[in-house]
Amino acid sequence: MKLNILGCYGPISCSDGPTSSYLMEVNDKKILMDMGAGSLINLQKICKMEDIDMVILSHLHADHINDLFILRYYLKLIDKKIPLYAPNSPISEFDRFKDEECFDVKVLEDNMEVKLDDIKISFLSAEHPVSAFMTKIEYNNKTFVYSGDSIVNNNLKTFIKGVDFALLDGAFLSSQKLNRNTHMSSYEAAKTAVDMNVKKLMITHLAPFIDRKEYLFDAKKGSDEEILLAVPMLKVKI
Template identity: 30%
Template sequence: MKLTILGCSGSIPGPDAPASGYLVESGGTRILLDLGNGTLGTLQRFVDPFTPDALLLSHLHPDHCADFGALTVLRRYHPAPPYDPAERKLPVHAPAEAPERLAALYAPNAAERAGADLSDVFEFAPVPESPLRLGPFEITAFPVHHVCPSWGFRIAAEGRVLAYTADTGPCEELTELARDADVLLAEASWPDSPERPDGLHLSGKQAAELANRASARRLLLTHLQPWCDDAEILAEAREHTTVPTELVTTAARYAV
């Protein structure tokens, strides 16, 4: 299983990093986890953007789904696509309100917003309540604690496990999500300090403590906000765990 970082900036894009988005590949099957601002551009460095087999959206904040509008333009108007997008619709597993919310995001003008429909090139389904099979992948969604409905994803293939927290504050579900994961891709949006909002995101310390509780084998920190000190967050995480820990960067690739 291979993980490619399409973007890793939290809340907004950074000067050198799109927002959150990830490509996961195994055995010829490709899935996208989130598609925040700028991630469709990074995707094109590595694969034809028509080739992913599914898109999973953890939640509907712009830094995790804003490039869905650009993906809609691509699938509707590319002059020479490799297949007919209307015949081979992209499966999108997302929060229940995604069809309406994403149609409004894409709508080219206010008059077309009401009743807009993207089902010509996408096939929407709610975030699955039971494990989902996609090619060699088994994907289990865990509801996590955020200011809107949000899910983390546990992705198993080839005898390996990638756990992705998405956006979350501390919650009990995270431990099972990350249990014995080969790679824990955890948000660490800010340093652990009294000034940070409580329960909205993880700090570097909290991501490290999660890796410890879950016995994860490797910790990758993502969703670092441009106004925070990345080095401080990394040092904080390493202080609280012996699990190998590093910051991800845009376009980095990892074997899970």
């Protein structure tokens, strides 16, 4: 499996890159997880838009779905339909794409499993102010989890337990006095990953106005392991 970071910022894109978007390549299959603002620019540096086999939206906040509505224009132009997995709420956001001809929309549910050739993809709900799901991809005895946006809870712990690679929301610094029911701090992401025996952790959903060194410093308080921070166009083999 090869993970490509297309965008890692949140909730605001910046001159360094898009908001959340990640392309997983497995053999000749391409799974696109979230489509933040600007993500199609970086996607097209790697492949053609029509090469995407599946789009997964972890939740329907703008910094995770913005470019879906740009992809829609292109798919209509070339008359192509692709599978799209997404939560069905908030309904006002879901209504914006649910009847589009270019998307074969499947509503995400807890413990849902999908097969794409020999690739197993499963979902479990996260904890965020709107309906949100984590994604697990398993192939050839390797396991990967993307948390989407979530705080620490039992579902997250269960889902990441023992995985080879976890890409976790660590948007906050533990020193910030922010709304604590939206995102983990980098410290919480790192501590939870260690507690759950995750083999390799990458932290994402980084605020462009926070120095990356501060994120790493916060994460290091929770873990002695090497921790990666997401960077646009970074590629990681899993």
